[in-house]
Amino acid sequence: xxxxxxxxxARVRASFAKQQFMATLGASMTTVQPGEVSIELPFRADLTQxxxxxxxxxxxxxxxxxxxxxALTLMPPDRAVLSVEFKVNLIAPAQGATFQARxxxxxxxxxxxxxxxxxxxxxxxxVVAMMQxxxxxxxxxxxxxx
Amino acid sequence: xxxxxxxxxARVRASFAKQQFMATLGASMTTVQPGEVSIELPFRADLTQxxxxxxxxxxxxxxxxxxxxxALTLMPPDRAVLSVEFKVNLIAPAQGATFQARxxxxxxxxxxxxxxxxxxxxxxxxVVAMMQxxxxxxxxxxxxxx
Amino acid sequence: xxxxxxxxxARVRASFAKQQFMATLGASMTTVQPGEVSIELPFRADLTQxxxxxxxxxxxxxxxxxxxxxALTLMPPDRAVLSVEFKVNLIAPAQGATFQARxxxxxxxxxxxxxxxxxxxxxxxxVVAMMQxxxxxxxxxxxxxx
Amino acid sequence: xxxxxxxxxARVRASFAKQQFMATLGASMTTVQPGEVSIELPFRADLTQxxxxxxxxxxxxxxxxxxxxxALTLMPPDRAVLSVEFKVNLIAPAQGATFQARxxxxxxxxxxxxxxxxxxxxxxxxVVAMMQxxxxxxxxxxxxxx
Numbered sequence: 359x360x361x362x363x364x365x366x367x368a369r370v371r372a373s374f375a376k377q378q379f380m381a382t383l384g385a386s387m388t389t390v391q392p393g394e395v396s397i398e399l400p401f402r403a404d405l406t407q408x409x410x411x412x413x414x415x416x417x418x419x420x421x422x423x424x425x426x427x428x429a430l431t432l433m434p435p436d437r438a439v440l441s442v443e444f445k446v447n448l449i450a451p452a453q454g455a456t457f458q459a460r461x462x463x464x465x466x467x468x469x470x471x472x473x474x475x476x477x478x479x480x481x482x483x484x485v486v487a488m489m490q491x492x493x494x495x496x497x498x499x500x501x502x503x504x
Numbered sequence: 505x506x507x508x509x510x511x512x513x514a515r516v517r518a519s520f521a522k523q524q525f526m527a528t529l530g531a532s533m534t535t536v537q538p539g540e541v542s543i544e545l546p547f548r549a550d551l552t553q554x555x556x557x558x559x560x561x562x563x564x565x566x567x568x569x570x571x572x573x574x575a576l577t578l579m580p581p582d583r584a585v586l587s588v589e590f591k592v593n594l595i596a597p598a599q600g601a602t603f604q605a606r607x608x609x610x611x612x613x614x615x616x617x618x619x620x621x622x623x624x625x626x627x628x629x630x631v632v633a634m635m636q637x638x639x640x641x642x643x644x645x646x647x648x649x650x
Numbered sequence: 651x652x653x654x655x656x657x658x659x660a661r662v663r664a665s666f667a668k669q670q671f672m673a674t675l676g677a678s679m680t681t682v683q684p685g686e687v688s689i690e691l692p693f694r695a696d697l698t699q700x701x702x703x704x705x706x707x708x709x710x711x712x713x714x715x716x717x718x719x720x721a722l723t724l725m726p727p728d729r730a731v732l733s734v735e736f737k738v739n740l741i742a743p744a745q746g747a748t749f750q751a752r753x754x755x756x757x758x759x760x761x762x763x764x765x766x767x768x769x770x771x772x773x774x775x776x777v778v779a780m781m782q783x784x785x786x787x788x789x790x791x792x793x794x795x796x
Numbered sequence: 797x798x799x800x801x802x803x804x805x806a807r808v809r810a811s812f813a814k815q816q817f818m819a820t821l822g823a824s825m826t827t828v829q830p831g832e833v834s835i836e837l838p839f840r841a842d843l844t845q846x847x848x849x850x851x852x853x854x855x856x857x858x859x860x861x862x863x864x865x866x867a868l869t870l871m872p873p874d875r876a877v878l879s880v881e882f883k884v885n886l887i888a889p890a891q892g893a894t895f896q897a898r899x900x901x902x903x904x905x906x907x908x909x910x911x912x913x914x915x916x917x918x919x920x921x922x923v924v925a926m927m928q929x930x931x932x933x934x935x936x937x938x939x940x941x942x
Contacts, residue, residue, distance in 0.1 A: 373554045374554075376553075376554040377552070377553050377554050377559065378549055378550045378551070378552045379550065379551050379552055379553060379559035379562060380559075382528075382550045382551065403524055404524045404525065404527070404528045405524070405525050405528065406523070406524045406525055407522075407525060407569075408519045408520075408522040408523050409584070409586075413523065413525035413526075413565060413568075413569075414564075414565075414568050414587045414590075415525065415561055415562070415564050415565020415566070415568050415569070416525060416561070416565070418560075418561050418564045418565070418568075418592075419559060419560070419561020419562070419564070419565070420561070422559075422560050422561050422564075423553075423559075423561070438554075438555070440555075440594070441560045441594050442593070442594060442734075442762065442784060443591065443592060443593040443594060443735065443784055444560075444591070444592060445589065445590070445591040445592075445737055445883040445928055446564075446589060446590060446591075447588070447589040447902075447910050447928060447930065448586070448587050448588060448589060449903045449910050450903070464885075464887065464923060464926065465887045465888070465923065469761060470734065470786070472885050472887050472926065474926070485902060485903065488902065488910065488912070488928060490883055490885060490926060490928040492734060492735055492784065492885065494762070588880075588908065588930060589881065589930055591737040591782055591883055593756075593764050593784065595756065595757045595764050596757070610739075610741065610777060610780065611741045611742070611777065615907060616880065616932075618739045618741050618780065620780070631756060631757065634756065634764065634766070634782060636737055636739060636780060636782040638739065638880060638881055638930065640908070665846045666846075668845075668846040669844070669845045669846050669851065670841055670842045670843070670844050671842065671843050671844055671845060671851035671853065671854060672851075673842070674820075674842045674843065695816055696816045696817065696819070696820045697816070697817050697820065698815070698816050698817055699814075699815050699817060699861075700811045700812075700814040700815050700876075701876070701878075705815065705817035705818075705857060705860075705861075706856075706857070706860050706879045706882075707817065707853055707854070707856050707857020707858070707860050708817060708853070708857070710852075710853050710856045710860075710884075711851060711852070711853020711854070711856070711857070712853070714851075714852050714853050715845075715851075715853070730846075730847070732847075732886070733852045733886050734885070734886060735883065735884060735886060736852075736883070736884060737882070737883040737884075738856075738883075739880070739881040740878070740879050740880060740881060
């Protein structure tokens, strides 16, 4: 899937930098390739649920951003991306030093893009969580979802 | 659905207080009733995505906690709750002063509990996001999912 | 939610009649109201899974059609409806004489419509399955999803 | 993932043969390997939706059976499998001569198994639909979900 915007990486990284919540979590964007984006997050105690693991919402947050930006890499320059919906399976407790979320485009349509994503502990191959998501290309100047 | 643990409310509120991530978000638990829990979250700029709305992961976080604790209200005292999976539709931009997430049990089984949840802006009836989730009762002394 | 097509009911019933698979299942459309559609299905042994209950795919089929046509009731006359995605929780064994699937629009957008649906045994209030779905309005003369 | 039941293939094929709905659809089980099952379905006009493509419920039916039986390959001999929930993205119109559904285990737990599945047109690599599913091991002599 070739990107239609040659400047896709700078555009994606600039948009990520505007997601204040990613800074709040301490997440950073690592890989940005056509149709694929990775985000890393070091463990912090203030991101945990009642058993001391990463909260499912934190897990979701960084996989969602990885999927959304994977979709954006393939969108034309005048488009913005919004999450339409996602489904997450929490497969193993999110415990570890650093987490890596990966988002990957399965099919990029004109309006809708379908992505899969997952979360792993860096240094391990076992999957902590899996996402299947739908992203939407919207007018880049608009704040409307639809 | 009558709770099997007469002390359910105190147990739910104590567990919520251990979710450090809820404090990080500034979320507070409001209603706790058998099979139903509400969580409120005031808007904060450091919780936003690139367009200035609440990040989908924040939206998910508080609906997930509301659903999980709605499930816990109906579990026996020696059980803990874990999220198995959830699906979220993001229906409208999450903009407003204060958000309310509600979780409600549809069916409480011995092992699995199915919940629905949503997020609304306080003072409005329109739905920002909807969740359909599966929660699991686990041994309260164990950290294992399964 | 007022329908934009005054002829919505005839249009929906005509489209349902073209779903040959509904005839194969023996399903019939009952209620058609703005934003809400019901489909009934009598039990048949040749629709079962290995334990003698209705197969999850049959359950899904009629809730999906109910949700899709609920969405179509609110679309303009020149639009057709396609299922983008759905999520189903199977809550109780699908056993009974007649099943009723209901689809209901939660939010109708210009392009995307979010629906919820469920399946019950006729004469019972307990839920057999629940769906949360996204439907899409497409050009009525086109066969393209996007 | 080694199967705990050396007789897993015969057990899976025998259970599939009891799914009367698969015969109704004309579906046949092809590959059965530890953690992976494939099901094929020739196109038939009586399985279509209003535009002449395979109905989303048919698509779902065979991916669900493929995922469920992929999970069963890894379960002990005294266990039966039930679908807890699944999420399906319909990515492209289901048009073609023969369809292949594949189910694959991502993580097999004692109670819950997480699977991914997809549907392709035989002879094509493009994905028609994707599933993310949760399966449950239940007492093989019981008809209760939970």
